[in-house]
Amino acid sequence: MTDVTQQLPLAIEPPPRAASGLIGWLRANLFSSAFNSILTLLGVAFLAMTIPPFIRWAVVDAVWSAPNSRACAGAGACWAFIHEKFRFILFGTYPYEEQWRPFWAVLIFLALILASCDRRLWGRRLVLLWLAGLAVVGVLMWGEVFGLSYVGTELWSGLPLTLIIAVVGIAFAFPLAILLALGRRSRLPAVRTICVAYIELIRGVPLITVLFMASVMLPLFLPTGVTIDKLLRAQVALILFAAAYLAEVIRGGLQAIPRGQIEAADALGLGYWQRTRLIVLPQALAMVIPPLVNTFIGTFKDTTLVIIIGLFDLLGTINASLNDANWRGTSVEAYVFAAVFYFCFCFFMSRYSYMLEREFNKGRRR
């Protein structure tokens, strides 16, 4: 018996260049050409130069507890300042003994926001949930019922104020924006003119101007003794402002709906509102999720502008806490804290929108 497994002469080849694994990934993504290699090395050098000093400042040399900024002075960050002012930054001038109330208000807000993220809850029930939640928040913040003491809006500050202005602002601006967007595309000249004029007027001026009008000019034209709450004025100003921007985003979605969809709806015998509610808006809104969330994030960050009319939102309380004579020169720590906070919120919003976008546009993905 001869051996059937005859050896075939094979040339010995060099092993293939690693196309998978860590090295392959590095080669493909970071060192694919000479230019890219240089960029990569420069990037690494930049990170190596900036990150260790930052870690040293923020962690290694940091002072975590101290009675005042003088005791804190050194090479590192003075986190003792944040530690000392944490409650003030969160709840500001709200009466100290009553701060459990804004604490629960914030928790309710966060729960509502998280609940709204779950698509299974979307519908009439969610609207009711929101109304109930907002009512509880209102009772907690204002008080005067159920044995809670009254706390005026001039004392509201910090995180609850930021959340109230942003969430209430977006919640009211959104329906208003849909009406404005529909109105702008209406065939009725009067409706169209009013909507166009409104949108263009508001978009033509900066938010600061609108806030100033609401807080400085408006009181001059009211009868003496009649004062509208400062927070309410700012809130209305923000709603009107955000609505104009959102309206334009939504109009973009409306324009992208193919004519055939509308004709099909007409052929089915749907009226204007039915057609809009069932056919047009669901498709239009799904299409504009990225710019919509972009505007939401913008509005959330715009709320910090209420500082200029003397309201203490989260950034306002941070600014105010810097004016403590015992804690001077700690602004870097304070603003790093603010940046981390705002980043967390905005990053959450953008990730969530990315998820929604993928879900809604499954049919359109290629």
Add this chain to the structure above:
Amino acid sequence: MTMKRRLGALLAVGLLLGFGATAQAGATLDKVKQNGQISCGVPTGIAGFAAPDSQGHWAGFDIDICRALSAAVFGSADKLKYVPLTAQQRFTALQSGEVDILSNNTTYTLQRDTALGLNFAPVVFYDGQGFMVAKKLGVKSAKELNGATVCVQPGTTTELNLADYFRANKMEFKPVVIEKRDENLNAFFSGRCDVFTSDASALNADRLSQAPNPDDYVILPERISKEPLAPVVRQGDEEWDDIVRWVVYALIEAEEKGITQKNVDDMLKSDDPNVKRMLGVTPGMGKALGLDEKWAYNAVKLVGNYGEIFDRTLGKDTELKFDRGLNNLWTKGGLLYAMPIR
């Protein structure tokens, strides 16, 4: 009537309604008593003058002026609603009746007193703009600063005063304009500019609390502007104006007479007729103001005299360590001079 004129007339009526209606005599005290609190317009945060502490309670020099007023009107120093106001908002808030008094680091000027329809109470804090330089430059006077690089905050009278001063003295300067005070100071202490300019009292506080080594820096003797800070009330309500005015005088007079928070009860037994009148032992002063006879007693008892307020909020008991300087009694070389309470 042309269209333009008609518009003008409409605007005038609107302005009249807006501004004119704010002046009603005697109304503020009634309103304050009815509400059970005084609405006090304060700055949104100036170290030592007005800032919330870690518990969120407002504290500072401006705050104590309002607390003294509350003590005089209500016999309690806490019947106050603090309304934080920015520099742009504050006058409208007062005109519209949103607040009853501004204790807001407001510089007393002719235009504000007249055109804006405001009344100023007596000055509670005298300040003026000064220069801080590094000692190693060897500069002894602001007149030697030709060609200097100056760190300054934008959009303030500080910036305008600086330009005026250098122009008046035919000198050149390079401004380094930085919005935030802390960053401005960092720039100065790290040597980016030769000079830092700001209100002199604050300059010294910055030198002591922010400089890596306070002794390396000096404040030049020149004061290039006057910044007298005073509480403000609406024009046209003389009764309320009087109350604020005399509460401020009472705080100053109390220091002059040696009446303090601690000894005010003993002072009730004083033989000095001035003290007796002021503290209401001899009645008459309170009635004249439309207040309780204990008005000044309460203000001093609950808040303290001028010197105590100063030391507690700005002066030696704080990290700021402001000098009394001009804000001392006239008998001690300062400018504080209370009109006689009689």
